[in-house]
Structure formats: structure tokens, C-alpha cells
Amino acid sequence: MTAIDTAREATHASRMLRFARRNPALAGMPALLVAAMLFTLLIHPSFGSFELQSLALAALPLALAACAQAVVVISGGIDLSVGSMMSVANVLAGSLMSHGSTTAALGWSAAILVAGAAQGLMNGLLVKISRIPDVVVTLTTGFILGGVALLIMERPGGGAPAGFLDLAAGSWISEWLPNAAVFLAVVVCAIWIPVVRSRLGLLIYATGSDRVAAFRSGVDTDFARLMAYVISGLFSACGGIALTMTTGIGAPLSGTIYTLSGLAAIVIGGVSLSGGKGGMTGPVIAAILLSLIPADLIFLNIDPNYGQVIQGTLIVIVVMAGGFAVSWQGRK
Amino acid sequence: MVNNEAVLSVRDIAKNFGSVRALSSAHLEIRAGEVHAVMGANGAGKSTLVKILTGVFAADGGTVTLNGKSRTFRSPAEARAAGIVSVYQDPALVPDLTVAQNMRLARVQFTEVRHWLGELGVRQLHDGDMIRELPYATLRLLDLARALASNPVILLLDEITAALPADLAAQVFKIMRTWRESGKSVIFISHRMAEVSSLCDRATVLRDGRTVGVVEMTSGADEQIVSLMLGTEIAAHAKSAGGPLGDLSSVGDRKVALAVTDLHYGHALCGVSFTLRRGEVLGVSALEGQGQQELFDCIAGVRRYASGTIRVNEAPLRPRHPADAIRAGVVLIPANRVEALLPQRSIAENVALAGFGKLSSWGPIAMASERERVATAVQRLRIDTRAESEVKRLSGGNQQKVVIARWLASGFGTLLCFDPTRGIDIGTKRQIYALVRELAAAGNAVLLFTSEMPEIALTCDRVIVLYAGKVVRGMPATEADEASLLRAAHGLAAGGGGQPAQ
Numbered sequence: 001m002t003a004i005d006t007a008r009e010a011t012h013a014s015r016m017l018r019f020a021r022r023n024p025a026l027a028g029m030p031a032l033l034v035a036a037m038l039f040t041l042l043i044h045p046s047f048g049s050f051e052l053q054s055l056a057l058a059a060l061p062l063a064l065a066a067c068a069q070a071v072v073v074i075s076g077g078i079d080l081s082v083g084s085m086m087s088v089a090n091v092l093a094g095s096l097m098s099h100g101s102t103t104a105a106l107g108w109s110a111a112i113l114v115a116g117a118a119q120g121l122m123n124g125l126l127v128k129i130s131r132i133p134d135v136v137v138t139l140t141t142g143f144i145l146g147g148v149a150l151l152i153m154e155r156p157g158g159g160a161p162a163g164f165l166d167l168a169a170g171s172w173i174s175e176w177l178p179n180a181a182v183f184l185a186v187v188v189c190a191i192w193i194p195v196v197r198s199r200l201g202l203l204i205y206a207t208g209s210d211r212v213a214a215f216r217s218g219v220d221t222d223f224a225r226l227m228a229y230v231i232s233g234l235f236s237a238c239g240g241i242a243l244t245m246t247t248g249i250g251a252p253l254s255g256t257i258y259t260l261s262g263l264a265a266i267v268i269g270g271v272s273l274s275g276g277k278g279g280m281t282g283p284v285i286a287a288i289l290l291s292l293i294p295a296d297l298i299f300l301n302i303d304p305n306y307g308q309v310i311q312g313t314l315i316v317i318v319v320m321a322g323g324f325a326v327s328w329q330g331r332k
Numbered sequence: 333m334v335n336n337e338a339v340l341s342v343r344d345i346a347k348n349f350g351s352v353r354a355l356s357s358a359h360l361e362i363r364a365g366e367v368h369a370v371m372g373a374n375g376a377g378k379s380t381l382v383k384i385l386t387g388v389f390a391a392d393g394g395t396v397t398l399n400g401k402s403r404t405f406r407s408p409a410e411a412r413a414a415g416i417v418s419v420y421q422d423p424a425l426v427p428d429l430t431v432a433q434n435m436r437l438a439r440v441q442f443t444e445v446r447h448w449l450g451e452l453g454v455r456q457l458h459d460g461d462m463i464r465e466l467p468y469a470t471l472r473l474l475d476l477a478r479a480l481a482s483n484p485v486i487l488l489l490d491e492i493t494a495a496l497p498a499d500l501a502a503q504v505f506k507i508m509r510t511w512r513e514s515g516k517s518v519i520f521i522s523h524r525m526a527e528v529s530s531l532c533d534r535a536t537v538l539r540d541g542r543t544v545g546v547v548e549m550t551s552g553a554d555e556q557i558v559s560l561m562l563g564t565e566i567a568a569h570a571k572s573a574g575g576p577l578g579d580l581s582s583v584g585d586r587k588v589a590l591a592v593t594d595l596h597y598g599h600a601l602c603g604v605s606f607t608l609r610r611g612e613v614l615g616v617s618a619l620e621g622q623g624q625q626e627l628f629d630c631i632a633g634v635r636r637y638a639s640g641t642i643r644v645n646e647a648p649l650r651p652r653h654p655a656d657a658i659r660a661g662v663v664l665i666p667a668n669r670v671e672a673l674l675p676q677r678s679i680a681e682n683v684a685l686a687g688f689g690k691l692s693s694w695g696p697i698a699m700a701s702e703r704e705r706v707a708t709a710v711q712r713l714r715i716d717t718r719a720e721s722e723v724k725r726l727s728g729g730n731q732q733k734v735v736i737a738r739w740l741a742s743g744f745g746t747l748l749c750f751d752p753t754r755g756i757d758i759g760t761k762r763q764i765y766a767l768v769r770e771l772a773a774a775g776n777a778v779l780l781f782t783s784e785m786p787e788i789a790l791t792c793d794r795v796i797v798l799y800a801g802k803v804v805r806g807m808p809a810t811e812a813d814e815a816s817l818l819r820a821a822h823g824l825a826a827g828g829g830g831q832p833a834q
Contacts, residue, residue: 199436202429206437209428216388216424217438218409276428 029269029285036292044299049175051295056180057246059291060168061086063184064239065255065262066269066283067192068232073266075228076208076275077127077134081142082236082262085119086255087149089240094158094250102163113237119145120233124226142259149252156251160244168245180246184284187238192280195231204228209276264311265290268318338397339364339517340385340416340486345394346541347380354380358394359543360519360536362486367508367518369528369549372538373561373619373785373818378521381538382490385519386418387411399485412438415485419492421621423475425463432459435478444481445474451510452477453503468599469496476504480511487511488519493527494621494800505531523619524800525554525822539563554824562814586610588646589777590662590746592631595640600626602801603640608746608777613768615792615809616781619821623801624781628750631779632664633657644746661745667754669731672738675724679715680706682723683738709737713767729760736767747771749780753787765791785814799823 041047065082072079089112096112097105119141126137166172168180195201203224206214215221236255243254262283269286271278294307342360346353355377362368372378383389385396387405396403398414405411411418425434435442442459449457452473463471472492479487489508493501508518508531522528528535528549535547537560545560547553590608595601600623608614618624630637633651642649644660651657654664666672673682683706710717713733716726723734732752739747749768753761768791772778780792788795788809795812797805797820805820 202433202437206426206429206433209426213422213424213426214437216386216408216418216420217426217434218407218412219437220407220409276426 029282029289033285033289036289036296040292040296040299043296049171052176053171053178053180055288055291055295056178056184057169058295059288060180060184060242060246061239061255062258062261062265062291063284063287064187064235064242065258066265066287067188067280068235068239069259069262070266070269070271070278070280070283071192071195071204071228071231071235072134073271073273074208074275074278075204075225076211077225077228078138078263078273079123079229079232080135080138080259081119081123081145082232082239083255083257083259084142084145084149085116085233085236086240086243086258087252088119088145088152088255089116089237090243090254091149091153091158091250091252093160093241093244095153097160097164097244098158100161102161105161105164109241112241113234116233116235116237116240117230118233120230120236121226123233124229127229128222128226146252146256149255153250153252156249156254158250159248165245165248168242169248180242183242183245188280188284191231191234191238196279200224200227205276207275261290261311262287264315267315273319337364338362339399341395341397342381342385343395343397345381345384345396346392347377347384347389348392353541355384355391355541357542358538361546362517362519364517365512365515366533367512367520367531369520369522369532369535370538371528371535371557371561376538376561377541378538379490380541382418382488382519382521385411385416386488412482412484416488417479417482417484417486418488418490419472419476419479421491421494423468423471425471425475425478427462427464429463430459431457431461431463431466431474434463434474435481438478438482440478440481444483445477448477448480448507449473451503451507453500469500472496473500473504476507480507484516486517486519488521490521491523491621492520493522493524501527523622523822525557525824528557529554537561558815558818558822558824561818586612589644590631590779591641591643591646592627593641593643595627595630595642596638597623597626597630597635598638600801601630601637604798604801604803605640606796606803606806608779610745610775610777611772612794613772613778613780613792615788615795615812616779616798617785617788617795617812617817617821618781618798620783622798622821624798625750626801627798628664628748628779628781631657631662632748633662634664658742658744661743662748663739663744663746664748665732665735665739665750665752667751669728669735672735673723673731676722679710679717679720679723679726679734679737682734683709683741685738705741706737709741712740713737714763727760729764732760732764733767736764744776746777746779749778749782751781751783753782753784761787785812785817788812788817797821 065086068082069079092112092115093108096108123138123141126132126141127134130137166179168183170179171177172179173182203219204227206217206219207221207224211221239258240255244250247254265286266278266283267273268289269278269282269284271283290311293310294304297304297306338361340360340362342358345355345358347355358377358381360370360381370378370381380389384391387408387410390404390406398416403414405414426437429437432442435445454470454473457470457474476492492504496504511518520528520532532549534549535553535557536543537545537547537557539561544563547556547560586609588607589610593605595604604623604627606614616624616627626635629635631642633654633656636652644662647660649657649660649662674685680703684702713736715733715737716730723731726734753764765787768778768780782788789812792809795807795809795817796803797817799821800823804823807816
């Protein structure tokens with residue numbers, strides 16, 4: 001019996017090891033986050049619940065943008081319209097919810113989610129039917145949607161009921177557990193778990209990993225890519241609504257930065273740009289890390305604009321490390 | 333178990349790719365409980381036919397009837413659902429998913445797959461193993477087991493034994509035989525004649541996109557298949573002489589320009605050796621994927637070989653980069669001209685490009701001397717310069733000449749030509765043959781691979797035949813008629829099929 005138990009433990013341990021080797025992001029990212037938090041405490045000992053809440057608020061839209069990008073990149077594509085889709089959702093929320101109850105705002109949220117999914121569907125169909133590279137398609141739809149956002153709301157304004165904003169801005173459970181964190185966890189789980197646990201998730205990963213092999217295995221790779229864009233649209237709409245919650249208003253250019261910073265978060269979070277690898281946990285943690293950098297710089301009395309420099313440097317290091325890992329494996 | 337009822341019947345299939353006619357009238361009839369070979373030389377249309385049967389391409393004309401019903405497959409998924417499952421040369425397994433996930437992807441039961449893996453002798457395999465981390469041979473067997481587990485009406489095996497160790501290949505054949513006993517059918521595609529004659533019941537032979545015959549695999553069928561592939565009965569009269577892998581007296585006293593000894597690269601090259609002398613054109617003949625691409629790439633520095641030696645003018649060469657090979661005077665003319673050219677730039681720039689590697693200063697380019705060098709090369713090759721501002725507007729033949737002109741302008745000792753006449757019209761082909769001979773006469777050494785076997789006799793002094801990563805034959809070009817080459821390229825012994833075809 002003991003022999004069997006040891007064997008089982010051994011396989012358990014080796015499984016953990018194998019898991020860590022295959023998912024360096026999942027194993028390493030939480031450790032990195034803990035280290036960054038400890039560093040922050042070190043340089044700013046009075047880091048308290050208020051700072052934690054601002055961090056959660058800053059990270060929320062970025063994390064959702066990262067999720068939106070991650071799905072498409074896992075399926076082997078790229079979506080450069082994430083930021084614009086967030087802007088559209090943001091101005092829709094800001095203008096539709098400005099006069100009304102919290103219940104009405106929740107209703108509008110559902111409608112905005114549908115609109116987001118529709119925008120994703122449009123991206124997916126264009127990529128599928130036109131056979132134009134996805135970079136080109138999503139760059140142009142990004143331009144179009146950016147214009148739509150400006151047509152809906154020319155300048156920042158509007159608003160939403162305080163009860164609705166509190167969904168992200170408050171902290172109902174404990175001052176150490178911001179609503180934004182709960183909101184993020186609920187949204188990501190609600191969208192991603194059904195996908196990843198179903199056949200659809202398998203199809204998306206297979207298509208991104210090797211489209212030819214997947215096609216020959218009988219996978220409808222066009223469908224898988226289309227669905228990835230729809231899910232991306234859904235995440236983007238959530239991100240836009242989250243922007244309204246965290247800023248209190250709608251602004252037509254609010255989402256623009258999230259296309260590229262979302263990409264940064266997924267690369268750091270272990271999603272391979274060549275597709276088929278990664279998940280949502282890595283990008284979400286990376287989004288929190290990236291949001292922590294400007295705060296830390298302020299604590300250190302350094303110009304927070306260095307944040308961008310650090311972010312870029314991090315990406316280069318991560319991508320290079322990934323490249324080296326691949327060439328080492330290839331040499332074995 | 334073989335009965336005469338056709339399970340699958342393919343009639344008059346045609347397929348064009350642009351102006352290229354890949355298939356004009358292909359027929360294929362598969363009975364229940366038979367292993368049926370599809371044979372044909374390079375470009376006969378085998379792979380196109382396979383891809384139409386498995387739903388990768390749509391046919392332009394003709395009918396496919398499966399179990400009495402007329403079918404058109406628009407995707408591999410549809411063909412799979414109808415019961416035609418194929419195992420491709422490169423395994424159709426997704427690298428970033430686990431074994432179990434890959435089985436779910438194709439909707440097969442893992443217990444079934446396990447059963448077939450056991451039959452195939454694969455035991456060390458877990459559901460959670462990542463495809464990327466498994467050895468190639470295991471992947472091929474896993475792909476086969478997955479196909480068997482989906483219980484297809486027709487199993488299609490494309491070069492299943494390529495890169496499989498002999499014991500595993502034997503295991504695969506055993507499975508094929510039991511599979512046939514259960515009344516199922518197999519379409520078997522292989523370049524290895526020995527496998528085909530030991531395993532298959534019948535063979536359909538394709539030539540130039542048409543079915544030219546169906547052969548019952550009885551004794552003497554090998555010769556019949558070879559003659560059908562050739563299109564004439566010359567196979568019966570072919571000489572079976574095979575010279576030793578040595579030197580011809582005419583060039584024997586010349587210096588060795590390139591000596592390759594025991595070259596290994598992955599499973600593509602398994603100990604290739606030959607010598608090439610100055611002033612000689614050595615032909616390389618092989619069917620698709622026998623290691624010729626890897627051989628040329630290794631010599632030209634595109635890939636790094638694993639072991640063995642390459643000596644150029646007696647100095648060892650282990651190129652890490654094409655520039656190393658070029659410096660040693662070894663230059664490559666690839667089949668795909670676009671790989672070698674800057675399509676949007678002018679002829680002059682393209683020709684001068686290789687010379688820039690020799691620049692010793694960072695100063696401006698000496699335009700006058702460069703112009704002269706380029707003009708000499710262009711003139712010598714009679715390149716049509718009407719569209720000289722952009723080489724992408726030149727015809728294929730003229731583009732190929734630009735690549736040659738480049739090396740002429742920069743100087744070389746050994747020329748590696750990989751299928752230089754692919755997709756070139758016959759007139760330009762002749763010019764390229766003449767040019768190759770002229771370059772050799774000027775004292776250069778030329779290694780020439782061609783997928784068109786008649787070219788060997790036209791351009792080469794000697795020829796070596798590659799088969800499964802090894803040199804299996806060497807002969808003077810005067811004896812290298814199509815029949816002997818084709819026989820050697822299919823792994824048949826030199827005099828093996830000595831008896832005339834029936």
C-alpha cells in the first residue's frame with residue numbers, strides 16, 4: 001500500500017513539475033505578483049486598503065482588455081480593435097445610463113454585451129469571408145468603431161447611477177476586498193469557464209496551435225476562429241462597461257490605449273503570440289502587475305511615464321526568454 | 333475476404349490549379365477487404381487525388397461514389413464522417429494539446445485508441461502527454477491508432493512507413509493485414525515497391541493526371557507498374573547495368589571539388605557519400621522526400637548537418653550560414669526562384685547582390701565596375717532585359733538565369749542546382765541545360781537534382797539515386813534511362829526485376 005502511495009505521490013509531484021514546465025506563466029506569475037506586492041510594501045509601508053482599491057480599479061479594464069485579446073491570440077489570430085470596442089461600450093454605457101435607475105443600467109449592460117458580441121462577430125465574419133489577414137481586418141474595424149464611438153459621444157460626459165458604479169468602485173465584503181476584484185473574477189469565470197470546459201475551448205486551442213493539423217483532424221477551424229472573435233467582443237464590452245464604472249463617465253477615446261497594453265499583458269502573461277498556448281489567469285495577473293508599475297514609480301518619486309519604458313522592457317525580456325526556451329528545447 | 337464489390341469508386345476526377353492540370357481523368361476502385369496501392373512518379377497526381385478523396389480540395393469534375401452513394405466532401409470533417417480517414421505524412425496531431433485532447437478533437441474513444449496502440453506495440457503513452465514532447469515515430473503510430481479507432485470504411489495511408497524504424501513498420505503491416513481480414517479497405521501510398529508488392533492486393537497507376545492501369549499484385553507486377561508509370565514498354569528492355577559508385581575515366585584524373593562522406597541529418601539523411609570532380613555534372617535522382625532537399629540544404633549551409641564530412645577542394649566545410657558555403661565557392665540555385673531573388677528590384681541589383689558580401693570597405697559601391705560585371709553576366713546568359721527594372725515581371729526561365737548570373741558575376745567553384753527547370757518552358761530549359769554543360773566545361777563542378785528523370789541523360793555525366801536518405805545507386809548518365817532510374821528510385825535492386833514484364 002505504501003509503495004502504491006509513494007508511486008502516486010511521485011506521479012503527483014512529477015505532474016506538478018510537468019505542469020510548471022508547460023505553464024511557466026501560471027506557475028511564475030502569482031509568485032511574481034507576490035514579489036511585486038512585497039516590494040511595494042517595502043517602498044511604501046503605508047500601502048493600505050485605499051491603495052489596494054485604486055490598484056484594483058486601475059487593473060480592471062486592462063485585465064478585461066487582456067482577456068479579450070488572449071482569446072483571439074490563443075485561436076491563432078490577433079484583434080487590434082479591442083480598444084475601440086471598449087470605447088464604444090464605454091460611450092454607450094455613459095450615454096444610455098446617465099438618467100435612470102441601477103436596474104435600468106443593468107438592463108442596458110446586457111444590451112451593450114450583445115452589441116459587443118455583435119462587433120466581435122463582424123470581425124470574425126470579415127476575417128472568415130474576406131480571407132484578408134486578421135491584422136488588417138481588425139485594424140480597419142478598429143478605426144471604424146473608433147469613429148462610431150466619437151459619433152455616439154463627441155466629448156467625455158454622461159454618467160451612470162451611483163449604485164451601478166459601486167459594482168466596481170465599492171468594497172462591500174471587506175475594505176481589503178475591492179468590488180473591482182470580485183467583479184473581474186466573476187466576469188472572467190462566467191465567460192471563460194464555460195468555453196474552456198466545452199468542446200469549443202478545445203477547438204480554439206487546437207486551431208491556434210496548428211491550423212492544418214486541426215483541420216485534418218476534422219475541426220471546423222473557421223468556426224473556432226469566429227467564436228474567438230465573438231468572445232473577444234464580449235470581453236471588450238465588459239471592459240468598456242468597467243471603464244464607465246471606474247471613471248464614472250463615458251469618453252470616446254477611453255479605450256484606445258487598451259489595444260496595445262492588453263497585448264502587452266497577454267505576452268507577459270504567457271500567451272504565445274503564435275497561438276495555442278496560455279489562458280486567462282496569466283494575462284489577468286500581468287494586467288495587475290502592469291497597473292502596479294506606475295503606482296510604484298510614484299511611491300519611488302520617479303516620473304510615472306517611465307512606466308511605459310519598463311512595460312516595453314518587460315515585453316522584450318519575456319519574448320526573448322520565450323525564444324530562448326524554444327531554441328533550447330529544439331536543441332535537446 | 334476480397335470480394336469484387338466496390339466500396340469506393342472514383343470516376344473521371346479532374347482538378348486544375350490555375351492553368352496547371354493536376355488531374356485530368358483519374359479513376360480508382362476500392363473493393364471491400366483489400367489493400368490497394370496508388371502509384372505514380374513525381375507529379376503524376378497522387379497527392380491531389382488523395383486530397384480530393386479526403387475533402388482538402390474540391391474536384392473540378394468527376395464523381396466519387398462511396399457505398400453506392402454519390403458524395404462530395406467539402407472538408408476533412410465530412411470525409412471523416414463518411415468513413416474515409418487518412419493518415420498523412422506529417423501527423424495531423426495538434427502540438428499544444430495533450431494526447432487525450434487530440435483524441436477528443438477527432439471524436440474517438442480513447443479506450444479504442446489504446447487498444448490499437450497496444451496492437452502497434454506502443455505502451456509508454458499517457459493521456460496527459462503533450463504531443464509536442466513525443467518522438468516523431470510515436471506520433472505517426474498515434475495518428476494511425478486514432479484513425480483505426482474511428483473505424484473507417486476506408487483507411488488512407490500516405491507514406492506511412494517513411495521515417496518509421498523497420499520493426500515498427502513491420503508492426504504496421506501486421507495490423508494492415510488483420511484490418512483487411514475484417515473486410516475493411518486500405519488505400520496505400522508508398523514509394524517503396526517492396527512494401528507495395530508484399531502488402532497490397534492491387535495497384536492503380538497514375539501518369540500525368542490520368543489512371544493508366546490497375547495491376548493485380550502477382551509476380552512480375554513490379555515491372556508492369558514501372559512500365560505503366562513510364563508510359564511505354566521500354567522498361568522491359570531497360571538495361572540493368574549498375575556501375576560501381578566510382579569515377580568515370582574521363583573525369584577521373586581531375587581534382588575533387590566536393591566530397592561528401594557519411595552525411596547524416598535527422599532521419600532524412602542516413603549516411604550519404606559521393607564525390608564530385610571539377611568539370612563534372614553529377615545528377616541526383618530521387619522521388620519526393622527521399623532526402624534530396626536536406627542534402628542540398630546541408631551543403632549550401634541552409635541547414636546544419638548532424639554528422640559526416642563535407643570537403644570542398646579538400647578543405648572541410650561545416651557551414652553555419654549560407655555565407656560560409658558561398659565563401660568556400662559553393663552556391664545554391666533553389667527550385668523556388670523567389671527564394672533567391674528580390675522580386676521588386678532590378679536585374680542589375682539582383683545580380684550584384686551576392687558580390688556585396690565580398691565588400692571589404694563600407695564606402696560607396698563602385699558603380700562602374702559593378703555595371704560592367706553585371707552586364708557581362710547578363711550578356712553571357714542572354715537574359716531578356718525588356719523588363720529589367722523588376723525581376724518579378726520576368727518569365728520563370730529568365731528569373732532562373734538571373735540567379736545563375738548572380739553567381740557568375742561573383743564567382744564560384746561548385747554549383748548546386750536544385751530542380752532548376754521546375755515550371756520553365758522547354759526552350760529555356762534547353763538553354764539552361766546548355767548553360768550547365770558550359771559551366772562544367774569551364775572547370776566548375778555541378779551537383780544537379782532534377783525531378784524530371786529524362787533531364788539526367790541530357791545534362792549529367794554521372795547520376796546517383798537517393799532512396800530513404802541513402803545513395804542506393806550510382807551509374808554513368810549514359811546508362812541512366814528513365815526505367816533504371818525509376819526502378820532504383822523505388823528501392824528496387826539494380827537487376828532485381830530482370831525478367832521482362834508480362
